[in-house]
Amino acid sequence: MKSNLKNIAVLTSGGDAPGMNACIRAVIRTGIYHGCNMFGVTQGYQGLIDNNINPMDARSVSNILHMGGTILKTARCLAFKEDEGMEIAFKNLKAKEIHGLIVIGGDGTFTGAKRFGEKYGINVIAIPGTIDNDLYGSDFTLGYDTAVNTIIEAIDKIRDTADSHDRLFFIEVMGRDSGCIALRTAIASGAEAVLLPEKETSLKELISKLKSGANTKKSSSIVIVSEGNKYGGAYDIAKSVKRKFTHYDTKVTILGHLQRGGSPSGFDRILGSRLGYAAVNEMLKGETMQMVGLRGNEIKLTSLDEALNKHSYKLEADLLEMTHVLSI
Numbered sequence: 001m002k003s004n005l006k007n008i009a010v011l012t013s014g015g016d017a018p019g020m021n022a023c024i025r026a027v028i029r030t031g032i033y034h035g036c037n038m039f040g041v042t043q044g045y046q047g048l049i050d051n052n053i054n055p056m057d058a059r060s061v062s063n064i065l066h067m068g069g070t071i072l073k074t075a076r077c078l079a080f081k082e083d084e085g086m087e088i089a090f091k092n093l094k095a096k097e098i099h100g101l102i103v104i105g106g107d108g109t110f111t112g113a114k115r116f117g118e119k120y121g122i123n124v125i126a127i128p129g130t131i132d133n134d135l136y137g138s139d140f141t142l143g144y145d146t147a148v149n150t151i152i153e154a155i156d157k158i159r160d161t162a163d164s165h166d167r168l169f170f171i172e173v174m175g176r177d178s179g180c181i182a183l184r185t186a187i188a189s190g191a192e193a194v195l196l197p198e199k200e201t202s203l204k205e206l207i208s209k210l211k212s213g214a215n216t217k218k219s220s221s222i223v224i225v226s227e228g229n230k231y232g233g234a235y236d237i238a239k240s241v242k243r244k245f246t247h248y249d250t251k252v253t254i255l256g257h258l259q260r261g262g263s264p265s266g267f268d269r270i271l272g273s274r275l276g277y278a279a280v281n282e283m284l285k286g287e288t289m290q291m292v293g294l295r296g297n298e299i300k301l302t303s304l305d306e307a308l309n310k311h312s313y314k315l316e317a318d319l320l321e322m323t324h325v326l327s328i
């Protein structure tokens with residue numbers, strides 16, 4: 001063990017994601033197993049600034065493995081982007097002799113961790129925790145699998161009512177700049193079309209697809225709209241389509257934050273446990289400024305530089321084409 005790594009803190013930051021609790025549990029227990037003093041920071045970087053940094057033991061993380069959200073709470077903390085905020089955060093960690101920081105979050109969280117680690121020499125390991133699945137270096141981010149399953153369950157229910165009424169539904173899903181969630185849920189729910197942030201929408205093409213379905217006796221249609229789609233939200237698109245295509249009665253559902261909640265899937269519980277366990281082990285080996293991720297079912301390190309510079313989901317054109325073909 002690196003001698004100055006006796007005290008390690010963990011925080012969750014940015015949007016919460018199912019599986020974060022499984023990950024926190026793994027971090028705390030792995031650290032304790034190795035004889036470290038473990039600390040939990042409440043409310044992400046805000047907690048570092050507010051000195052909300054508390055000792056945790058193996059029992060502080062009992063019975064949380066199956067819970068959604070994060071027991072450490074999370075925040076979008078603007079003050080940490082400022083030099084003064086970072087300075088206070090560093091002083092608070094220094095006073096407790098904490099030299100290792102494990103952050104669980106998305107690209108913003110990683111950006112903050114990189115700046116902080118570089119500026120103050122704190123050892124940093126980052127864990128990809130976001131439903132968006134938009135970080136380079138991990139095939140999956142924590143929470144993505146659960147979110148996809150939650151969305152599919154909701155769309156299945158909408159399909160029941162859509163079909164009963166012969167309706168066209170526009171369903172908006174999350175993924176600010178990333179269409180990964182939208183494309184996967186479109187495949188799994190048999191959606192007739194999907195609009196993504198990575199690809200310009202052609203209204204003409206969309207209407208022609210819906211018309212051909214109606215002409216071949218499709219009783220209902222579902223269009224998945226990613227929230228970051230350039231054309232606008234589900235309401236805007238529904239309005240434009242409705243003007244030119246009157247075959248179906250048109251409805252809109254915004255799934256919103258229900259997509260982020262709920263008990264993590266088996267996959268996310270296992271992923272969270274593996275990433276949390278690996279994060280502590282790698283930190284104790286002396287690794288710093290690295291992300292632990294899953295690649296080809298193995299835990300691999302990616303430098304924060306690389307994870308951030310190459311981050312974002314690359315549209316898989318073959319999957320989009322397949323969605324189109326399978327929904328004729």
Ligand SMILES: Nc1ncnc2c1ncn2[C@@H]1O[C@H](COP(=O)(O)OP(=O)(O)OP(=O)(O)O)[C@@H](O)[C@H]1O
Nearest residue numbers: 014015076077080081105106107108109111112130
């Ligand atoms: N340039 C930066 N410098 C310092 N801290 C930053 C920076 N960018 C982001 N952060 C910190 O990281 C926090 C989380 O970032 P953000 O809100 O972008 O979420 P995220 O980690 O990308 O997760 P998600 O996208 O899943 O919601 C911010 O609220 C802020 O405290």
Ligand SMILES: O=P(O)(O)OC[C@H]1O[C@](O)(CO)[C@@H](O)[C@@H]1O
Nearest residue numbers: 015016130131132174175176260
């Ligand atoms: O909870 P908030 O701050 O509204 O954030 C919503 C955003 O967070 C994410 O869910 C990622 O956590 C994005 O997909 C979404 O755009």
Ligand SMILES: [Mg+2]
Nearest residue numbers: 014106107108
């Ligand atoms: Mg982000």
